[in-house]
Amino acid sequence: MEPSPQGSPDGPPEGPPQGAVPQAAQGAVPQAAPQGAPQGAVPQGAVPQGWPPPRQAYPQTPPPFYGAPPPPPVNVNGLSIASLVTGIVCLVPPLGLVLGGVALGQIRKRGERGTGMAVTGMALSLVSTLLVVAGLATGAFRDVSDGVRDVVDEASRTRSTFELRKGQCFNSPGGVEEAEAVDVTIVDCAEPHDGEVAGGFTIGEFDAWPGDKRIEPVAERRCEELNTAYALDGWAVPDNAWMYYYQPSKESWAVGDRSVTCAFAAEEGKLTGSVRSDEETLDEHQVAFLKRVNQIDAALLEEPEADVEEDRKANVAWAAKVSETVRATAAGLRAHPWPAAARGPVTDLAGELEAAGKHWARMAAATDPDTFWEHYEPAYDALPADLGAKARGALKLDVTPPAEVTADS
Numbered sequence: 126m127e128p129s130p131q132g133s134p135d136g137p138p139e140g141p142p143q144g145a146v147p148q149a150a151q152g153a154v155p156q157a158a159p160q161g162a163p164q165g166a167v168p169q170g171a172v173p174q175g176w177p178p179p180r181q182a183y184p185q186t187p188p189p190f191y192g193a194p195p196p197p198p199v200n201v202n203g204l205s206i207a208s209l210v211t212g213i214v215c216l217v218p219p220l221g222l223v224l225g226g227v228a229l230g231q232i233r234k235r236g237e238r239g240t241g242m243a244v245t246g247m248a249l250s251l252v253s254t255l256l257v258v259a260g261l262a263t264g265a266f267r268d269v270s271d272g273v274r275d276v277v278d279e280a281s282r283t284r285s286t287f288e289l290r291k292g293q294c295f296n297s298p299g300g301v302e303e304a305e306a307v308d309v310t311i312v313d314c315a316e317p318h319d320g321e322v323a324g325g326f327t328i329g330e331f332d333a334w335p336g337d338k339r340i341e342p343v344a345e346r347r348c349e350e351l352n353t354a355y356a357l358d359g360w361a362v363p364d365n366a367w368m369y370y371y372q373p374s375k376e377s378w379a380v381g382d383r384s385v386t387c388a389f390a391a392e393e394g395k396l397t398g399s400v401r402s403d404e405e406t407l408d409e410h411q412v413a414f415l416k417r418v419n420q421i422d423a424a425l426l427e428e429p430e431a432d433v434e435e436d437r438k439a440n441v442a443w444a445a446k447v448s449e450t451v452r453a454t455a456a457g458l459r460a461h462p463w464p465a466a467a468r469g470p471v472t473d474l475a476g477e478l479e480a481a482g483k484h485w486a487r488m489a490a491a492t493d494p495d496t497f498w499e500h501y502e503p504a505y506d507a508l509p510a511d512l513g514a515k516a517r518g519a520l521k522l523d524v525t526p527p528a529e530v531t532a533d534s
Contacts, residue, residue, distance in 0.1 A: 200235075200237050200238070201237060201238045201239045201242075202228050202231055202232050202235070202237040202238065202239035202243070204224050204225075204227050204228035204231060204239075204243070205224075205225070205228040205229075205232065205239030205240070205242040205243035205246070206239065206242060207224045207228075207246075208221050208222075208224035208225035208228055208242065208243050208246030208247060208250070209221075209242040209243070209245055209246035209249075210246070211224060211246060211250060213246075213249060219250065219254055220250070221246045221247060221249060221250025221251075221253070222247050222250045222251060222254070224243075224246065225243040225244065225246045225247030225250065226247065228242075228243040229243050229244075289309065289322045289325070289371075289386050289388075290322060291322055291323065291324045291325070291355070292321075292322060292399075292401060293311055293321070293322045294311070294312055294313065294314035294316075294318040294320070294321045294322075294396070294399065295309040295310060295311055295312060295318060295319060295320055295321075295322070296309060296310045296312055296318055296319045297309045297310075297319050297320070298310075314398060314399040315397070315398060315399075316397070317395035317396070317397050318391075318395060318396055318397075319390060319391055319395065319396070320369060320388040320389060320390040320391065320396070321388060321389045321396065321399060321400055321401070322386060322387070322388045323348070323351050323352045323354075323355035323356070323387045323388055323389060324351035324352075324354075324355060324387050325351075325384055325385055325386040325387055326347050326351070326384070326385055326387075327383045327384055327385075328340065328343060328373070328383045328384075328385060329383070330343060334375055334378045334379070337372070340372050340373070340385075341372070343385075344370050344372050344385045344387075345368075345370075347385065347387070348368055348370045348385065348387035349368065351387045352368050352387055352388075352389060353419070353423075354403060355389075355400075355401060355402075355403050356389065356400045356401065356402055356403070357402050357403055357404075357407065357411075357412065357415040357416065357419065358402040358407075358411075358415055358522055358523055359419070359422070359527065360517070360522070360523040360524070360525060360526060360527055361400060361402055361522075361523040362389065362400045362527070363391075363396060363400070364527060365391055365392050365393050365394060365396070366389045366390065366391060366392070366396055366400060367389070367390060367392045368387070368388075368389065368390075369387075369388045369389065369390035370385055370386060370387045370388065371385065371386040371388075372385050373385070402415075410461070410463060410464060410467065410520055411520050411521070411522055413457075413461050414458070414461075414467075414471070414513075414516065414517075414520055414522070415522070417454045417457045417458055418454060418512050418513065420450050420453070420454055421447070421450055421451055421454055421478075421508070421512070422512075423450075424443075424446050424447045424450040424451075425447060427443055427446065428440075428443055429443055432494075433491075433494045433497045433498070434494045437493075437494065437497070440497065441488075441489055441491060441497070442489075444485055444488035444489040444491075444497070444504075445485075445486075445489035447485045447504075448482050448485035448486045448488070448489050451478050451479075451481055451482040451485060451508070452478075452479065452482040454475075454478055455475040455476075455478040455479045455482065456475075458471050458472075458474060458475040458478070459472065459475045464519075464520075466519045467516055467519035467520050470513065470515035470516035470518075470519050471513065471516045471519075473513075473515070473516075474509060474512070474513035474515075474516050477507075477508075477509045478508075478509070480507055481504065481507035481508045481509075483507075484500050484503050484504035484507045485500075485504045487500040487504075488500040488501060488504055510526075511526055514526070
């Protein structure tokens with residue numbers, strides 16, 4: 126019997142034949158034998174074919190555990206927000222109660238948030254509702270409403286003196302005598318008031334601030350013209366009414382104010398009713414009559430302050446102007462086509478004025494003071510004291526003469 130290979134005589138060999146190189150595992154890259162190694166030696170780290178791979182020393186580490194994804198966020202109920210806002214601002218008190226109740230029902234069904242806001246809104250709305258009921262029952266809301274209405278009305282009627290317009294009646298907080306009045310209150314002219322605006326104008330004579338003393342003569346002259354045109358029927362102007370005006374101050378001039386407001390103001394007490402009687406409120410016959418007779422008053426007011434002994438030339442010139450004005454007025458009254466009811470009284474007035482004009486002509490022709498004074502009183506007496514009260518009545522004008530006319534007569 127031939128000897129068996131190394132190992133058990135009957136069993137399989139314990140390892141690969143000496144010097145054999147195992148076939149590389151499928152897919153493995155054969156490793157070259159290191160230089161100088163014995164032929165047939167297995168490279169270090171190579172795995173012989175047919176041998177099981179070495180076991181892992183520890184079990185494989187499982188993937189990390191992060192838990193389940195978080196649940197979606199819970200929404201806030203929109204009606205609960207609306208209930209809270211309505212309760213805070215008290216827009217419609219019962220509405221907050223309704224919105225809060227609906228919101229609580231939706232929150233229970235949907236699992237939403239907002240219970241606290243809904244309850245708070247309902248509580249605030251309940252308080253507001255109770256206050257409204259109490260206010261309506263006691264009349265407190267009516268008092269508040271009336272107070273608010275009064276404040277709004279007062280604010281709407283308050284005007285700056287720069288904003289006053291022709292025809293407006295007003296009250297001044299400190300009376301019209303207050304020099305620094307800025308704001309006034311517009312009132313109905315039928316109510317008692319401090320003044321009535323006759324018009325206004327813009328100062329154009331000066332570039333730089335001229336001072337009060339230079340503005341006043343301009344304002345007086347222009348306001349006299351405007352007031353006369355606004356109240357043609359001087360007999361209808363109350364005895365306590367006098368010419369008044371608001372002019373720029375140094376401070377308002379600096380910001381561009383150049384306006385003067387002319388008015389009739391109460392010297393004492395209050396004015397009641399409008400003094401307006403101009404071309405916009407009178408008919409053509411009334412305007413024609415007043416414009417003509419008013420010229421006589423204007424001429425008489427120009428009488429010189431110096432007596433004829435001191436300034437004969439000025440006094441004689443004034444008498445000549447009055448004479449011419451009286452004659453022109455008489456001619457104008459005769460020329461106008463008056464209504465039938467006024468024709469007779471106006472004709473009588475024209476005759477009286479023509480006779481008076483002759484006395485004024487003699488005054489104008491005086492060459493010495495004695496002759497002038499000789500005709501002075503007869504000339505005044507010749508003028509009709511009432512300047513045609515009958516004609517006024519026929520034309521439906523005021524027939525009550527002013528106090529100074531009554532006193533002179």
